[in-house]
Amino acid sequence: MSNPQITPEAIAERIAGSFPGDLGVEPMEFTDEFATGRIVVDERHLHPGGVVHGGVWVGLADSVAAWQTFLHLEPGHDFTTIEMKLNVMGAGLPGRELVCTAKHLHAGRTTHVVEARVHDGDRLVANLVVTQFVIPTRD
Numbered sequence: 001m002s003n004p005q006i007t008p009e010a011i012a013e014r015i016a017g018s019f020p021g022d023l024g025v026e027p028m029e030f031t032d033e034f035a036t037g038r039i040v041v042d043e044r045h046l047h048p049g050g051v052v053h054g055g056v057w058v059g060l061a062d063s064v065a066a067w068q069t070f071l072h073l074e075p076g077h078d079f080t081t082i083e084m085k086l087n088v089m090g091a092g093l094p095g096r097e098l099v100c101t102a103k104h105l106h107a108g109r110t111t112h113v114v115e116a117r118v119h120d121g122d123r124l125v126a127n128l129v130v131t132q133f134v135i136p137t138r139d
Contacts, residue, residue, distance in 0.1 A: 002032040006070045020063040023056065027067060035068040038099045041092050052092025060100050061086065061116035061128035068102035069112050069132050076137035079112065083131040090125035110134050
């Protein structure tokens with residue numbers, strides 16, 4: 001199931017002025033199978049050592065995983081994150097484009113599990129697995 005109201009344009013409008021928007025996360029493409037987004041690394045993304053801060057990896061990957069989750073929720077339903085695990089396998093450097101692709105591992109009635117893989121070009125540099133708790137529509 002894919003929610004046609006969840007589009008890159010709608011998400012870009014929705015995140016303006018929020019944490020993902022301020023972080024520079026850009027929605028790219030949404031299909032039934034995946035959602036993608038990106039950041040282009042700049043000074044705001046770096047820790048004092050000059051590489052991407054852990055919070056930025058999570059901010060990017062968790063945002064794209066959220067969009068993937070929204071694509072597969074019943075209208076009016078919401079969710080909250082109940083668990084996440086991030087592995088970073090490479091340094092994010094200034095000027096580099098980090099592209100995240102999120103896909104469902106599980107889409108159940110009460111939980112969704114989404115994997116978000118971040119690439120710098122062809123190289124896998126981070127992997128996030130997130131579990132979402134589905135919140136049904138409240139009457």
